[in-house]
Amino acid sequence: MRTLYFDCFSGISGDMVIGALIDAGADPVQMEEELKKLNIDEEYKLSWGKVVKNGITSTKFDVILTSKSEQTHEHSHSHGHEHSQEHGHSHSHSHGHEHSQEHGHSHSHGHEHNHNHNHSHVLHHHHGSRTYKQIVEAINEANFNESVTNRSLAIFKKIGEAEGHIHGLPLEKVHFHEVGAVDSIIDIIGAAILIDQLGIESVQSSAIPTGTGHIHIDHGIYPVPAPATLEILKGVPIASNDIRFELTTPTGAAIAAVLAETFGSLPAMTVESIGYGAGTKTFENHPNVLRIIIGENQ
Template identity: 65%
Template sequence: MKTLYFDCFSGISGDMVIGALIDAGADPNFLVEELKKLHIENEYELKWKKLVKNGITSSKFDVQLLNNVHSDNHDHNHTHNHDHVHNHDHSHGHHHEHRAYKDIVKLIENAGFAEPVKKTALKIFKRIGEAEGHIHGIPLEQVYFHEVGAVDSIIDIIGAVILIHQLEIDVIKSSPIPVGTGRIHIAHGIYPVPAPATLEILKGVPIDQSEIKAELTTPTGAAIVSVLAEEFCSIPSMKIKSIGYGAGTKTFKNHPNVLRVIIGE
């Protein structure tokens, strides 16, 4: 049994997951090719590099959004009042600020991924969609993604599932999840950490106290780990085969902001 363990001593986010998986030996070029099945590659560019985070060499994964790339011949110089979300026949060229939950489901269902990849990606998005719906008091069908819905979350979630499938992982476990403390600015105003969506997604998951004044775990990271991990525990008994470190965006003074994945038999 091939086991993957998420060691989240500095929390977890989507880009940290992918960085850590690449660092542990997953193939980023395979990821690029697989993600083309979504047919939104004119909206983003993927970058990954090695960097040192407080003394630990880790891989940093980035989704760079390409704005105003037009793949069609329509004149799109007018202002978009989010009408493009409902108007999919000629909206491929925009950077979508908002995508409806049901659009993301369609995107995943039509991509032709391997069945387990499709099923797991849909499950993770559902977890986020239900949390957002619960907080905003709206049914899942009416959920639009703002923070979590832009292209980078789509890439982070589906990308993580693609790489785990590529690594042929049988069992996934995780440490408890530190969420951080303090306040963050999001679209709806100044919110406590963890953000309401993150906390809602982590229902049923053991969280870890942390004194760090920052958002350590994002809704995307929370959803990935809460759906994938079948157990939250200390490092399981196994023979270690590979280890990967995925760098987060923030840097803390006394603490490497990385996610560690440990893969073993």
């Protein structure tokens, strides 16, 4: 059985998952094309390229917001706590030179945002946020294949239920702040597309380190793990880690919690490919990367 193992020794976030999948040999250009089915591609550009983290070559994946999204970007970090570490501060160095070859064919965004209401689509801007319900409708309308649709919906539901529980809201009333929503949508659906593309039949994961310390979210200063992350990780083994940083975001936690059938050490397998996905932070003593290992399970 073709198995994917998340080795979360430095935590897990949505962008780290996509970076690691690309690094392991998945095709980001095909993912980019599939994501166009959502009709929000005038709001973002994708960038990916090699970086070195503490001696390990890994792939850094970024969502670069365009048009309206960019105007809200400066104060986006105080919104949607699920993304402050995932993408919030990575846009400023989302490059250009190492990615130009990947994007020439698909991104003529700069001038397109004036037309973004031509689509009769459900995911366009609604006063700075998108509801869980709108995201579900958009996924269902996009006509992804069944496995991509089911994985994406399950991950969003996990996050939506956690946010709803924390804020005392029913699932259909939960909303994602505008910038966080774009990042979540790309990371979650992109991960589902790449996992499907790689023919993965089974997912397993290590225990999840969350980090320690405090984080600024839109409701004030909270301990790490953030409330949503902890809620999502109910029933999942959490690894101890004394790094004072948010290592695992709600999006990363939800991807692991929903997709992994078991949590523990590396299963017996014949390893076929390995991928390293870079996070936004650089630590002194270990690489801030997510490692994925893909192979045939014994």
